[in-house]
Amino acid sequence: MSHLMRVITRKMSTSRGIEKVVVIGGGLMGAGIAQVAASSGFRVTLVEINEQLVEKAKANIQKSLGRVAKKQFKDDEGAQNGFISTTLGRLDATCNLTDAVRDTDLVIEAIVENMKVKHDLFAKIDSVAPQHTIFASNTSSLSITEIASITKRTDRFGGLHFFNPVPVMKLLEVIRTESTSDDTYKKMMDFGQGMGKVCITCKDTPGFVVNRLLVPYLAEAVRLYERGDASAKDIDIAMKLGAGYPMGPLELADYVGLDTTRNIISGWHEKFPENPLFRPIETLDKLVQEGKMGVKSGEGFYSYKK
Numbered sequence: 109m110s111h112l113m114r115v116i117t118r119k120m121s122t123s124r125g126i127e128k129v130v131v132i133g134g135g136l137m138g139a140g141i142a143q144v145a146a147s148s149g150f151r152v153t154l155v156e157i158n159e160q161l162v163e164k165a166k167a168n169i170q171k172s173l174g175r176v177a178k179k180q181f182k183d184d185e186g187a188q189n190g191f192i193s194t195t196l197g198r199l200d201a202t203c204n205l206t207d208a209v210r211d212t213d214l215v216i217e218a219i220v221e222n223m224k225v226k227h228d229l230f231a232k233i234d235s236v237a238p239q240h241t242i243f244a245s246n247t248s249s250l251s252i253t254e255i256a257s258i259t260k261r262t263d264r265f266g267g268l269h270f271f272n273p274v275p276v277m278k279l280l281e282v283i284r285t286e287s288t289s290d291d292t293y294k295k296m297m298d299f300g301q302g303m304g305k306v307c308i309t310c311k312d313t314p315g316f317v318v319n320r321l322l323v324p325y326l327a328e329a330v331r332l333y334e335r336g337d338a339s340a341k342d343i344d345i346a347m348k349l350g351a352g353y354p355m356g357p358l359e360l361a362d363y364v365g366l367d368t369t370r371n372i373i374s375g376w377h378e379k380f381p382e383n384p385l386f387r388p389i390e391t392l393d394k395l396v397q398e399g400k401m402g403v404k405s406g407e408g409f410y411s412y413k414k
């Protein structure tokens with residue numbers, strides 16, 4: 109379905125569903141989610157922790173929108189500019205969290221992968237957001253049930269797990285817990301489809317579908333590298349040319365962010381200490397301690413400095 113048709117169809121079909129969205133966290137994921145929601149016709153407010161990060165998120169969105177516009181409206185500069193300005197017209201960005209959530213249908217949290225930090229955030233907004241507002245987390249690896257447990261709206265809580273880069277990756281995992289109501293689930297599915305995503309449903313099980321399979325694969329790749337069985341470059345070439353993946357595992361870890369990657373693996377190690385797949389990875393800990401977070405910091409397994 110074309111972009112325009114999707115916006116029109118959404119406007120006709122979800123008049124009592126989700127219209128206003130707040131995205132909390134404007135990093136790799138939050139900026140992408142806010143961008144695609146706005147370009148799909150939703151009114152979006154993006155929340156960051158300070159002005160500098162608000163500006164950084166806006167600059168990243170502008171850059172990504174330029175790439176999408178070029179692709180969608182190839183030789184038509186007027187249409188490209190129109191698409192960009194219409195999208196930006198639906199998008200606000202702020203540091204004022206409580207004001208942002210006072211009038212919204214959906215909150216999508218995309219902040220650091222840490223249960224305590226997520227709990228602090230949801231506890232704070234639960235008393236401020238309207239009763240009807242649905243809360244969702246974009247967590248990669250934490251339990252949605254546990255995140256939701258800090259709130260008094262567990263029936264209006266679910267997981268919306270997007271993939272990086274959000275403007276390109278077609279999949280959305282929609283997670284319903286034992287408490288997620290049918291109405292909430294339906295609105296989350298409608299919202300995902302309204303964003304042009306292919307939605308799959310998964311129970312609140314560790315890693316959902318994709319990361320339950322992806323994390324052991326990435327972890328094994330790093331252990332292969334740590335043992336010196338092959339170089340980082342050769343491991344990546346092998347999986348691209350031998351298995352048809354668009355990125356090799358170490359490139360992908362750099363792309364996801366090594367801090368997020370480490371948070372995921374250490375969270376699962378704490379939860380499942382007996383499982384050898386999730387035991388800490390020395391190389392990863394060392395890179396993060398040195399501030400090497402992957403593409404976003406300019407260095408990880410590879411250097412991205414120009």
Ligand SMILES: CCCCCCCCCCCCCC(=O)CC(=O)SCCNC(=O)CCNC(=O)[C@H](O)C(C)(C)COP(=O)(O)OP(=O)(O)OC[C@H]1O[C@@H](n2cnc3c(N)ncnc32)[C@H](O)[C@@H]1OP(=O)(O)O
Pocket residue numbers: 172173175176179247248270271272273274275276277318319322323324326327328330354355360361364368369370372373389392
């Ligand atoms: C160290 C590990 C050990 C510990 C183990 C624990 C591991 C834990 C990790 C768990 C991960 C958690 C993450 C998660 O929850 C879920 C995820 O998101 S997993 C990641 C999923 N993503 C992928 O797998 C990405 C794979 N890569 C690709 O698909 C491509 O390489 C990519 C599209 C990124 C880039 O394509 P490429 O051809 O290489 O480059 P181009 O620059 O030419 O781009 C192609 C095409 O796409 C457009 N584009 C790219 N980025 C953007 C963007 N940000 N915005 C808009 N558009 C974009 C670009 O313009 C191109 O368009 P064309 O028209 O085709 O030119």
Ligand SMILES: NC(=O)C1=CN([C@@H]2O[C@H](COP(=O)(O)OP(=O)(O)OC[C@H]3O[C@@H](n4cnc5c(N)ncnc54)[C@H](O)[C@@H]3O)[C@@H](O)[C@H]2O)C=CC1
Pocket residue numbers: 132133134135136137138155156157161217218219220221222229246247248249269270271272363364365368
């Ligand atoms: N990186 C990836 O490929 C993917 C990550 N995720 C998940 O998405 C979430 C975010 O990940 P990334 O975007 O990669 O992280 P990131 O580190 O790029 O961005 C997180 C952003 O949240 C902001 N933030 C932190 N606390 C905040 C608060 N209280 N209020 C507002 N903003 C706050 C930070 O300033 C930062 O800019 C995590 O839960 C992660 O597991 C999910 C899918 C893919």
